[in-house]
Amino acid sequence: MRSGARSGLGFALVALAPVLTIYATVRIYPIAETLRLSLHNWNIISPRKPFIGLANFEELMGDALFLEALRNTTIIAFAVLAITIPAALALAALINHRYGSRLAGFYETAIFIPHVVSLVPAALAWKWVFDAKLGPLNWLLGRFGVAAQPWLYDPVLAVICVIVLCAWQAVGYAVLILIVGMRNISPSLYEAARLDGANSWQLFRFITTPQLKPVLLYVSVVTLISSFNIYAQAFVLASDSQGAPGKLVRVLVLDMLENSFRNYRVGYAAAEAVILLAIVLVLTGAQFRLFRDRSAAS
Amino acid sequence: MSARDAFAPPPGPSATRRRALCAALAATLMAAPLPALAQQKLTLWSGWTELKPFYERVAAQFKKKHPDVDISVEVIALREHEKRIALAMPSGAAADIIEMQVEYGRYAEAGLLPPANAAATAFVSDPKHFDKFVQDAVSVSGKVYGVPLFRGQTVLFYNTDMFAKAGLSGPPKTMEDYTTYAEKLTQRDSAGKPTVSGWSLRLSGGGMGIAEKFWINMHQYGGAVVREKNGKWFADYANEAGRKTLKQYLDNVIVKKTVSPEMKADAEAFSLGQTAMFIRESWVIGDIAKKAPGLPYATAPLPKGSIVIPVGLYVPTKDAKKAALAWDYTLMANEPENLVWLLDNVGWLPNRKDVDYSGVIKAKPAFEAFVNYPKDHSFFTLPFITPVSEVLTRLAARLEKGYLDPALAGNDAAIDAFLKAAADETNTILKREGFYGAP
Incomplete structure (x- = not known):
C-alpha cells in the first residue's frame, strides 16, 4: 500500500515536472530576481550591480513621482473595483433573468466584447469620446447646458477617464464569470424561497448574492490585480500625444518602465515592482479574509 | 552478408563509375541549397x-x-x-x-x-x-x-494668412515679440475663450518633451537645463533666464490666455489651422505636405538659436x-x-x-x-550623460503642473522658488550619478 502511494506520488511529480519547471522559470525566478535586484544599484548595461540594501526603498518613499503614481494607481484600482463588481452583478442578473431568450447570446456577447477587443484601438476610440473639442461626450453635455470639460487634461478628470476605460473593459469579463456562477446555483433554492413568499429582490439579495461569494471573490481579486497593473490605458489616453493635449496619468507600471528603460535604473524600478507586489498580496489576502469572514458569519 | 552477395563478382569499372556518379549526384543535390544558405x-x-x-x-x-x-x-x-x-x-x-x-x-x-x-x-x-x-x-x-x-533642429512655423489678417508683416524677432504676436494672433469665441491659439506651446504629454521645449525657449534667454563645466554638470535654470521663460509660459497660458491646455497643439493644430505659430523640427514640412498641402505658411529661425539632436x-x-x-x-x-x-x-x-x-x-x-540662419545663431544639444533623461523627465513633470498654477503667474518670488526646487532635484540626480560639479 505504502509503496503504491509512493509510486503514485512519484508519477504525479514526474507528470507535473514540465509544468512546474515552466512555472518556476517564467514566474518564480523573475519574482525572485526582482526581489534581488531591488536591493542593488544596476543601470541595465553595467556588469557591476553593487548591493545597496534598502536604499532604493528609502529613496522611493521621498520620490514625488512614485508617490503620485502610487496614489493614482490605488485610486484607479479601487474605483474600478467599486464600479465593476456592482455593475457586473446587476448586468449578470439582468442577462441571467433573460436566460433562454433569443437575445441572451447577443447580450452576453455585447457585454464581453470590450474585454476581448484590442486595447490600443479601444483606448484611441475613448480618446476621441473624451476629446474636449470634437468629442461626443462634451457635445452631449452641451445639449444639457453643461460646459465643455477638458477631460484628458484636467488632473482629476484625466484619472476619471482612465477609470471609465478600465471599468468598461473589466465589466465584460466579470459579467461572464458571474453568469456562470448564477447558472450553477441550484434552482431548488429559488423554488423553496418562492414557496416561502420571497420576491425577486429577496431572491437576489438572500440567495443569489450569498451563493456567488466564491465567484465574487475570484472576480474581485482578478479585477483589483489587473487594475493595479494598468499601463497601456493611461499611456494611450494621454501620453506622447503631440497633437492632442493629454495629461499623463502617472501609474506604477508606467513609472517602472520609465525608471528601467529611460532612466536606466533597473534596481530602483525593481523596488517599485516589489512594493506593487506587496500591495497586491496584502489586498488579495484582505479580500480572502473579508469574504471568508462574511461567509462564516452568514 | 548474404550467400548471394558472397558469390557475386567484384564490382567492375562500370559499377565504380555508377557509384561515382551517384556520389556526384548526391553532392550536387546537397550543394543545391547552398546559395539559399549563403x-x-x-x-x-x-x-x-x-x-x-x-x-x-x-x-x-x-x-x-x-x-x-x-x-x-x-x-x-x-x-x-x-x-x-x-x-x-x-x-x-x-x-x-x-x-x-x-x-x-x-x-x-x-x-x-x-x-x-x-x-x-x-x-x-x-x-x-x-x-x-x-x-x-x-x-x-x-x-x-x-x-x-x-x-x-527647430525653427518657427507660422501661418502667413493669419499673420496678414493680424496685421503682422513678418515673424517675431525677439522672445518678447512672441507673446505680443500671440496676443494679436489668438482668435476667440464670444466668451473670450481662445478657439485658435496664437502660439501653441507644449503644455502636456508624456516623457521629457515638455522640458525639452522649455529648454529651447530658455536657450533664447541664455539659459540651459544643465550646463557643463570642466567635465561636470550643474542645473542652470534657477536664474533670470529660467524665470523669463517660465513667466512667458504663464503669461500666455494664465494671464493673456493665448493658448489653453485643452486645445489641439503642435503640428496637428498647425495643419488644422488651429494655431498661428509653433516651434518644431523640419519633419513638419513633410507632414504638412501630406496632411495640409494648401496651408499658407513660412518658417523663420528662432531669435538666438536652436536645439540640434x-x-x-x-x-x-x-x-x-x-x-x-x-x-x-x-x-x-x-x-x-x-x-x-x-x-x-x-x-x-x-x-x-x-x-x-x-x-x-x-x-x-x-x-x-533650417539652413540659412544668422551668423551668431547658437546651437545646443542634449548632453551625452546617462541621467539626462531622468533630469528632463522629472523637470517635465514639475513644469506640467507649474504651467497651470495661478499662484505662479505674475509672482517672481514664487517662480524663483519653483525653479530652485526643480534645480535642486536636478543637481541631486547629477550628484547621485557622479556628474555634478559646482557652477
Whole structure:
C-alpha cells in the first residue's frame, strides 16, 4: 500500500515536472530576481550591480513621482473595483433573468466584447469620446447646458477617464464569470424561497448574492490585480500625444518602465515592482479574509 | 552478408563509375541549397516610422550591390525603440544596424558598441563631409562609433494668412515679440475663450518633451537645463533666464490666455489651422505636405538659436562579415542622392554638408530657415550623460503642473522658488550619478 502511494506520488511529480519547471522559470525566478535586484544599484548595461540594501526603498518613499503614481494607481484600482463588481452583478442578473431568450447570446456577447477587443484601438476610440473639442461626450453635455470639460487634461478628470476605460473593459469579463456562477446555483433554492413568499429582490439579495461569494471573490481579486497593473490605458489616453493635449496619468507600471528603460535604473524600478507586489498580496489576502469572514458569519 | 552477395563478382569499372556518379549526384543535390544558405540577412531598427521608405529605398540599392544580402527594416515608435535598444544591447540581441541619438555614448563607454570600421571612420572624420559638432556627436574620446544621418533642429512655423489678417508683416524677432504676436494672433469665441491659439506651446504629454521645449525657449534667454563645466554638470535654470521663460509660459497660458491646455497643439493644430505659430523640427514640412498641402505658411529661425539632436546609424553586430556589410549600408544611406531624397520626401535634415540640397530648398522654401540662419545663431544639444533623461523627465513633470498654477503667474518670488526646487532635484540626480560639479 505504502509503496503504491509512493509510486503514485512519484508519477504525479514526474507528470507535473514540465509544468512546474515552466512555472518556476517564467514566474518564480523573475519574482525572485526582482526581489534581488531591488536591493542593488544596476543601470541595465553595467556588469557591476553593487548591493545597496534598502536604499532604493528609502529613496522611493521621498520620490514625488512614485508617490503620485502610487496614489493614482490605488485610486484607479479601487474605483474600478467599486464600479465593476456592482455593475457586473446587476448586468449578470439582468442577462441571467433573460436566460433562454433569443437575445441572451447577443447580450452576453455585447457585454464581453470590450474585454476581448484590442486595447490600443479601444483606448484611441475613448480618446476621441473624451476629446474636449470634437468629442461626443462634451457635445452631449452641451445639449444639457453643461460646459465643455477638458477631460484628458484636467488632473482629476484625466484619472476619471482612465477609470471609465478600465471599468468598461473589466465589466465584460466579470459579467461572464458571474453568469456562470448564477447558472450553477441550484434552482431548488429559488423554488423553496418562492414557496416561502420571497420576491425577486429577496431572491437576489438572500440567495443569489450569498451563493456567488466564491465567484465574487475570484472576480474581485482578478479585477483589483489587473487594475493595479494598468499601463497601456493611461499611456494611450494621454501620453506622447503631440497633437492632442493629454495629461499623463502617472501609474506604477508606467513609472517602472520609465525608471528601467529611460532612466536606466533597473534596481530602483525593481523596488517599485516589489512594493506593487506587496500591495497586491496584502489586498488579495484582505479580500480572502473579508469574504471568508462574511461567509462564516452568514 | 548474404550467400548471394558472397558469390557475386567484384564490382567492375562500370559499377565504380555508377557509384561515382551517384556520389556526384548526391553532392550536387546537397550543394543545391547552398546559395539559399549563403543568403545573409541584416536587420535595421529605427524609431521614426516616417523613415521606413527611406531605409527601404537604400536597402533596394544595397540589394543591387550585394544580391546575397537582404535588409529587414523594423520600425517602431521611438519610445518603444529606446526600450528595445536598452534591453537588447546588454544581451547582444540588438539588430545589425540601429538608429540612436545621444544614448549611443553609454553603450560605447560600456563596451557594448564597437567602434566604426576603417571605411566608416574615414568617411565620418573627413571634414569635407561633416562639421565637428556632428563628428563629435557620433564619437567617444575621439573614436568614431557611428555614421551621422540626420538631425532634429527647430525653427518657427507660422501661418502667413493669419499673420496678414493680424496685421503682422513678418515673424517675431525677439522672445518678447512672441507673446505680443500671440496676443494679436489668438482668435476667440464670444466668451473670450481662445478657439485658435496664437502660439501653441507644449503644455502636456508624456516623457521629457515638455522640458525639452522649455529648454529651447530658455536657450533664447541664455539659459540651459544643465550646463557643463570642466567635465561636470550643474542645473542652470534657477536664474533670470529660467524665470523669463517660465513667466512667458504663464503669461500666455494664465494671464493673456493665448493658448489653453485643452486645445489641439503642435503640428496637428498647425495643419488644422488651429494655431498661428509653433516651434518644431523640419519633419513638419513633410507632414504638412501630406496632411495640409494648401496651408499658407513660412518658417523663420528662432531669435538666438536652436536645439540640434543628431541621429546616427550604429552597428552593434560582432560578426565581422555582417558588420562590414552593415557599415557599407550606413555609407550608402549617406550617398548624396539618398540624402536629397530624404530631405525632399521625409523632411528630416541630413547632416552631410557636401551635398547640393538647393533643388529641394528652392522647391520647398520652408527649409530655408533650417539652413540659412544668422551668423551668431547658437546651437545646443542634449548632453551625452546617462541621467539626462531622468533630469528632463522629472523637470517635465514639475513644469506640467507649474504651467497651470495661478499662484505662479505674475509672482517672481514664487517662480524663483519653483525653479530652485526643480534645480535642486536636478543637481541631486547629477550628484547621485557622479556628474555634478559646482557652477
